[in-house]
Amino acid sequence: MRRTLPAAITLITGLIVILKDIFISPAFNKLVQDYLVRSVTLSTATAVALGGISLIRVHTRRVARKREGWYNSVILIFGFFLLMVLGIFLQGGHNSATYQWFYQNTAVAGSSTVFSLLCFYIGSAAYRAFRARSMEAGALLISASLVMLGSTSIGAAITPMLPKAKVWIMDYFNTPTIRGVSLGVALGAFAQGARNLFGIERGYMAE
Amino acid sequence: MTPFMKTISDAIKPALSSWLYTSGNFGLTSTIFLIIYVAALLIMVNRARSAGSIPKVRRIAGLDAVDEVVGRATEMGRPVLYSPGIGGLEAADTLASFNVLGHVAKLIAKYDARLIVCNRTPTVQPVTESVVRAAYFEVGKPDAYREDDVRFLTSDQFGYAAGVVGIMNREGVSALVMFGLFYAESLVFAEAGNQAGAIQVAATSSTSQTPFFIVACDYCLIGEEIYVAGAYLGQDRVRLATIVVQDWGKQFTLAVIILGTLVSTFVSVTGGKGNFIIDLLKLY
Numbered sequence: 001m002r003r004t005l006p007a008a009i010t011l012i013t014g015l016i017v018i019l020k021d022i023f024i025s026p027a028f029n030k031l032v033q034d035y036l037v038r039s040v041t042l043s044t045a046t047a048v049a050l051g052g053i054s055l056i057r058v059h060t061r062r063v064a065r066k067r068e069g070w071y072n073s074v075i076l077i078f079g080f081f082l083l084m085v086l087g088i089f090l091q092g093g094h095n096s097a098t099y100q101w102f103y104q105n106t107a108v109a110g111s112s113t114v115f116s117l118l119c120f121y122i123g124s125a126a127y128r129a130f131r132a133r134s135m136e137a138g139a140l141l142i143s144a145s146l147v148m149l150g151s152t153s154i155g156a157a158i159t160p161m162l163p164k165a166k167v168w169i170m171d172y173f174n175t176p177t178i179r180g181v182s183l184g185v186a187l188g189a190f191a192q193g194a195r196n197l198f199g200i201e202r203g204y205m206a207e
Numbered sequence: 208m209t210p211f212m213k214t215i216s217d218a219i220k221p222a223l224s225s226w227l228y229t230s231g232n233f234g235l236t237s238t239i240f241l242i243i244y245v246a247a248l249l250i251m252v253n254r255a256r257s258a259g260s261i262p263k264v265r266r267i268a269g270l271d272a273v274d275e276v277v278g279r280a281t282e283m284g285r286p287v288l289y290s291p292g293i294g295g296l297e298a299a300d301t302l303a304s305f306n307v308l309g310h311v312a313k314l315i316a317k318y319d320a321r322l323i324v325c326n327r328t329p330t331v332q333p334v335t336e337s338v339v340r341a342a343y344f345e346v347g348k349p350d351a352y353r354e355d356d357v358r359f360l361t362s363d364q365f366g367y368a369a370g371v372v373g374i375m376n377r378e379g380v381s382a383l384v385m386f387g388l389f390y391a392e393s394l395v396f397a398e399a400g401n402q403a404g405a406i407q408v409a410a411t412s413s414t415s416q417t418p419f420f421i422v423a424c425d426y427c428l429i430g431e432e433i434y435v436a437g438a439y440l441g442q443d444r445v446r447l448a449t450i451v452v453q454d455w456g457k458q459f460t461l462a463v464i465i466l467g468t469l470v471s472t473f474v475s476v477t478g479g480k481g482n483f484i485i486d487l488l489k490l491y
Contacts, residue, residue, distance in 0.1 A: 022238050024226050044330055051329035051359035054336075058355050069377065107363060114365035118391060121398040128401075129422035178414045181430040183460055185412040188431025189299035191453040194248050196302055200445055201437055203305030204296070204334055206341035 003207070007199035014197040056080065079106065143169055212486035236487075248452045255448035262451055269426040270439050272408050273307065276382040277314040279406055285381035286321035286356075287311065290371060290396065291335060292387020292411065293327045293364060299434065300388040300412050301331060305338050306437025307386045307410075312342030316351060323374060324357040327367040332359040368392035372399040385409040385424075386433060389416045397423030410436065 013036060020032050059073035083102060090096040094103075130141045149155035150166025195201035219235075227235060255261055280287045289311060291304040308324065315322040324339060326332045336357045343352035360370035372395060375383065383400040385393070385407070393409070393416040400407045401423050409420040410428035420427040428436070431453065438446030467484040474480070 018241075022228065024228060047329035047333060048362075051326070051332045051362075054332060054357075054359045055361075058358055061355060107366065110369065111363055111365040114369045114395065115391065118394060121394045124402075125394060125398055125419065125423045181414050181417070184431040184457060185414070187453055187456040187460070188434035189412065190244065190456070191248070191449050192299040192303055192434045194245060195446065195449050198249070198252075200252060200449060201302075201306065203309055203338065203437055204302055206305075206309065206334075206337040 003202075003205070006205055007202065011197055011199065014193075052080070143173070209480065209483060209486055212483065244452065244456060247455060248449055251448040251452050252445055255444045261444055261448050264435065264439060264447055264450060267428065267432055267435070267439060269408055269410060269428040269432065270436055272406075272426040273311060273384065273440065274314060276384060276406055276408055277311065277318060277320060280315070280381040281318040281320045283381045285379050286323050287315060287382045287384060288371070288375055288378070288380040288405070289322060289324045290383070290385045290387065291324070291326065291331055292385065292389045293367060293392065294331075294388030295328045296330045296334065298388045300386075301328075303434050303436055304387040305334060307384070307440065308335060309338050309342050310440040311384060312339045313346055316343045316346040316348050319348075319351065321353075322356060323378060323380070325367070325371050325374060326357070326359045327362060327364070329359060329362065332357070364390065364392055365395075368395040371396055375399055375403050375405065379403075380405050383407045383409075385411070385420070386428075386436065387411065389413060389420075391416075394419040394423060400424075 016028070016032060016036065020028050056077060059076050062073040063070050063077070083099065086096070086099045086102065087094045090098055093099070126144075129137070130144060131137060146162065146165045147169055149158065150162040150164075150169075155162035155166070192201070196204070223235065227238075251261075276287060289308055291301055291308060292298075294301040296302070312322055314320075322339065324335050326335055336354070339357050340349075340352050340354075343349050358374075360367050371392075374380070375396075376399070380400075380403065383396065383405045385396060386409070389396075389409075389411045390413065393411065393413075397407060397409065397420055407424035408426040408428075409424045410433040411417060411420065412430060412433055414430075417427065417429055421429075434453070435450050437443075438450055463484065470484050
């Protein structure tokens with residue numbers, strides 16, 4: 001029962017969702033809207049609560065055991081409960097000015113900071129990738145240099161051939177390769193879905 | 208569309224349009240392909256179950272490296288960090304990731320190493336918990352499972368990235384295994400892991416993130432290789448059989464592309480109109 005029931009639920013709900021996209025049936029659509037979408041919302045909400053509990057449990061133990069950097073966990077726990085209380089009790093909830101002030105000046109600012117680090121990481125990754133240590137790396141170096149120069153105004157100033165070379169590389173090498181990989185990905189994702197749907201692969205059930 | 212194909216299309220559309228979608232979602236052609244694909248899949252699965260012959264799957268260095276990663280972590284006495292990406296349970300990459308996580312967790316439990324799993328999606332957290340716990344049970348070491356090591360960090364994409372990088376540096380991880388759906392945080396992980404001296408194995412189906420993994424990681428799986436991970440690592444005949452069907456699908460699609468290109472070229476050269484391959488695919 002422990003194996004069969006989840007597999008049966010997966011198969012039935014999966015088939016309902018697929019059939020909904022094939023056959024025109026208002027009754028079917030209503031069933032999906034009424035039960036499946038609500039079920040997903042409900043299970044997601046439960047999972048968010050479980051996630052929050054996991055987070056607080058880990059950081060409370062860090063504080064209790066005074067592990068290295070425990071004071072960071074104090075800030076996290078404080079921020080977690082502060083925003084939760086503000087979101088629940090302030091008028092307007094998470095849209096209230098006070099909540100938004102805290103959110104914009106902590107979470108959004110922090111998120112943007114990490115995102116901005118990407119430009120430095122791209123630089124360091126490109127430096128390593130462009131060292132011509134092999135034939136493949138050499139080809140990468142040449143094609144990347146042509147594409148980069150062809151994308152800038154200085155490239156066009158050096159020779160009008162550079163922007164054309166860039167377009168040629170992107171259209172005749174880059175695009176077909178990406179399309180080829182995407183084709184494989186689409187079929188692979190389909191096979192993965194079918195394996196899960198028919199219970200052939202049950203990794204999500206810890207099997 | 209050629210007049211002949213238009214006549215056929217006009218004849219079948221009124222008959223089917225009241226109960227089959229004509230655009231968006233699945234069309235008739237897609238539905239036929241779906242049925243054929245699923246039928247082929249079930250035939251191969253039956254063949255595998257009845258001990259029929261199954262073609263051999265080629266060696267994938269990135270998946271072979273998973274065992275090496277755990278061995279290194281055991282020797283160094285440092286943890287392995289596993290990220291299932293930022294996708295939810297609806298993402299095929301995340302579903303494929305659970306198989307790899309199960310394999311890694313079993314090896315970790317077997318060699319008494321330490322595994323840290325960082326989750327971004329709340330719905331993925333309980334699944335990863337149960338996958339890791341089940342792996343420890345299967346190896347016969349349920350007491351070695353540490354529930355604090357399977358963590359939910361945050362739903363925020365870059366908050367999650369910052370959290371993973373922080374754990375990577377604080378815990379001094381020896382290896383970083385990234386299997387799942389990744390977006391812009393992929394390079395943050397891979398570069399931070401590289402700078403921390405961790406051996407890295409990564410796999411994602413996202414074509415925009417694969418180049419980042421290729422340049423920054425020691426091993427990288429490309430495209431659909433992530434979906435064969437479970438079958439490959441488990442060497443399960445039935446699951447390997449489904450990969451064969453996946454390859455048939457690719458061969459068929461390639462044949463359609465080549466045929467379509469040849470017909471288009473022929474029609475263009477001879478000055479004709481329409482392409483029956485494209486017309487056939489767009490019939491309904």
